[in-house]
Amino acid sequence: MADFGVLTLPAFRGNGHGRHVVRALARHALSRGHEPQYRCQLDNHASVAPHRAGTTKPAIYRRWGTLPDLALDALTARLGRLRAPSSDCTICDLSDAIKLYVAAFQRMPPEALASLLADCGDDPQRREDFMAALFDPPRAAVGQVLDGALARGDLRDDVDRGLLLDLLASLVHDRALFGHAVTSDDEVEQAVHTLLRGVAVDYPKLVEISRKKDGDPQIHHRHA
Structure with a gap:
């Protein structure tokens, strides 16, 4: 299990910074044979959404690879x-x-x-x-x-x-x-x-x- 979280200051959210970091961390964890576990803050709606949907960001990236593919x-x-x-x-x-x-x-x-x-x-x-x-x-x-x-x-x-x-x-x-x-x-x-x-x-x-x-x-x- 690879447990990680990414904190983005509110002023810089919505620009894709966290997405790129999470994707890189998830890929690295998977390459080492670990199961990524992502932690999020409850005031970050973009991070909470996957949890409410019964999934996680790493699971989403494993399935689709990129957000455009998911879209x-x-x-x-x-x-x-x-x-x-x-x-x-x-x-x-x-x-x-x-x-x-x-x-x-x-x-x-x-x-x-x-x-x-x-x-x-x-x-x-x-x-x-x-x-x-x-x-x-x-x-x-x-x-x-x-x-x-x-x-x-x-x-x-x-x-x-x-x-x-x-x-x-x-x-x-x-x-x-x-x-x-x-x-x-x-x-x-x-x-x-x-x-x-x-x-x-x-x-x-x-x-x-x-x-x-x-x-x-x-x-x-x-x-x-």
Whole structure:
């Protein structure tokens, strides 16, 4: 057993000094075959949190190695599994897919997402993990809906799929990262309709299909 504690003056807390020292001590103790035991002060909330969660800082670092790795796992768990809607209604499916996108990112604190993205700047592997875990899944769901719309002939042949996907996703990413506005269901539908007016082969036909799927012609009365 290797028992240790790190004291950081209140004025210098929150800068990562204690984290680096604890990681170094824990690694050294483990390399010597010891079980790290970390002591903390009850007035240091960052140190008390692992104890209240039924674990310890050394145990956390053994499992994840770094705080960004822990944050990535936590945000991935919050994201959950996303399935692309498939009703053969382009308006309905695109709207539902973007709403899933919005809901997924609303479960991620903007400051945590931005901080983790910044940590990826000088670590290509972490960036790859970030993209695979948080960036790609919701985009893939929206992409599947676009593929279905293209296959049905609902979208023009000259549509740039990647650009259209970026346009739809940018609404979610912008607000998720900066946290300056909440994206409502109504705004999602407006965004989808605005884009489809420009890229659909027969926009009025898509609106009619959407009305029939919803079973309520008043839902899209703005687009009648």
